[in-house]
Amino acid sequence: MKYVFGPVPSRRLGYSLGIDVIPFKTCTLDCVYCQLGPTTVRTLERRQWVPENDIIEEIKDTLARHTGIDYLTFSGSGEPTLHAGIGRIIREIQAICAIPIAVITNGTLLFEQEVREGLMSADLVIPSVDCVSTKIFQRLNRPHPDLRMENILRGLETFSHDYSGALWVEIMIARGFNDTAEELECIAKKLERVRIDKIQINTVTRPPSDTQIEPASREELELARDILGERAEIIGDFTKEKILFEETDIRQRILHLLQRHPDSARRISAALGISMSIVELHLRRLADEGKLQRIEHAGEQFYRPANTVGGGRQ
Numbered sequence: 001m002k003y004v005f006g007p008v009p010s011r012r013l014g015y016s017l018g019i020d021v022i023p024f025k026t027c028t029l030d031c032v033y034c035q036l037g038p039t040t041v042r043t044l045e046r047r048q049w050v051p052e053n054d055i056i057e058e059i060k061d062t063l064a065r066h067t068g069i070d071y072l073t074f075s076g077s078g079e080p081t082l083h084a085g086i087g088r089i090i091r092e093i094q095a096i097c098a099i100p101i102a103v104i105t106n107g108t109l110l111f112e113q114e115v116r117e118g119l120m121s122a123d124l125v126i127p128s129v130d131c132v133s134t135k136i137f138q139r140l141n142r143p144h145p146d147l148r149m150e151n152i153l154r155g156l157e158t159f160s161h162d163y164s165g166a167l168w169v170e171i172m173i174a175r176g177f178n179d180t181a182e183e184l185e186c187i188a189k190k191l192e193r194v195r196i197d198k199i200q201i202n203t204v205t206r207p208p209s210d211t212q213i214e215p216a217s218r219e220e221l222e223l224a225r226d227i228l229g230e231r232a233e234i235i236g237d238f239t240k241e242k243i244l245f246e247e248t249d250i251r252q253r254i255l256h257l258l259q260r261h262p263d264s265a266r267r268i269s270a271a272l273g274i275s276m277s278i279v280e281l282h283l284r285r286l287a288d289e290g291k292l293q294r295i296e297h298a299g300e301q302f303y304r305p306a307n308t309v310g311g312g313r314q
C-alpha cells in the first residue's frame, strides 16, 4: 500500500486508518521536534502531490478488508492540506463509508479559503498552535519564509466559526521553547477568540528530529493545562486493548506499528494488547536480525525499522 497505513493504534483516535497524501517529507514547517526527521521539501505550493484517484481506490480496497476502524485520519509524511484534492478525497470517502474522518494538520494554510473549504466536511480537524510569538515560531517550527503568524491565527479563527465539525487544537510543548508561562498565557489569550472543543497538550514522546529536544515533565504539562483553561487536557498514553490481527503474526504486527513511528516496548505492549515480555523478546530478536534500530529518548529505549525514519503525529 502506498497511501494508506494501518490501522494503527492512536493515542487520541482509537484504531485509526492513516491516509498519507503527501510525499515524504513535504511540509510548510520544519519543526525541531518532528519525529519524521528534517523537512526535505519546505513549500507552500498546493497541488496534486500524488494522484487523488489512486488514493481513493486504495482506501476503498483497504476498507473492504478491515473492520473495527474508529477513524480515517489524514496524517503521515508531511502536511496533508498541501494536497489540492483533499476536499474531494474526503467527500469521496464519505460517499462510501460512515467512518468519521479526521485531519491532523499544522494549520498553517488555513488562511487560504480553498483549504478551509476542503476541510469543511471532515468530522474532526486537529490543527496545531504550538506558539503565537513569531520568535518562538521561527525557532520551534522553522516555517517557510512566506508564512506569517498573524495570518495563520486569523485563518484558524475564521475556520473555527465557519466549520461545524469537532475542532481540537494541539499544542506540542518542548522544554526551553514554548513552555514559559508568558508564552502559554499569550496562546490562551489568542485562543479565546477561536471556537474550539478541546485544547490538547502534548509533548515529545517519540524521538524527535533534533535529538537535543526534551519533553516537558508531567508537572510542566499540568501547569500548561492550568494556564490554558477548562478546554485543555493532557493527552494520555494509548491503552485501548484490541487485537486486529491473528495471534501468530506478532512480529508482523510489531513491524507494522513501527513502520509509521518509533515506539517503546511499553507502548507497543499497551497498543497491541501483548504482554511486555513477549514484545521485548520479539524486539530483541528483530534488532539482532538487523530489522530494527534502537534509539534512546528521554531515558526510554525506542525502536524503529533499520531502514526508515517514519512516524506521523497520530
Ligand code: SF4
Binding pocket: 027, 028, 029, 030, 031, 033, 034, 035, 036, 039, 077, 078, 079, 106, 313
Ligand atoms: S511535526 Fe508536522 S508540521 Fe512539524 S515538520 Fe513534522 S510534519 Fe511538518
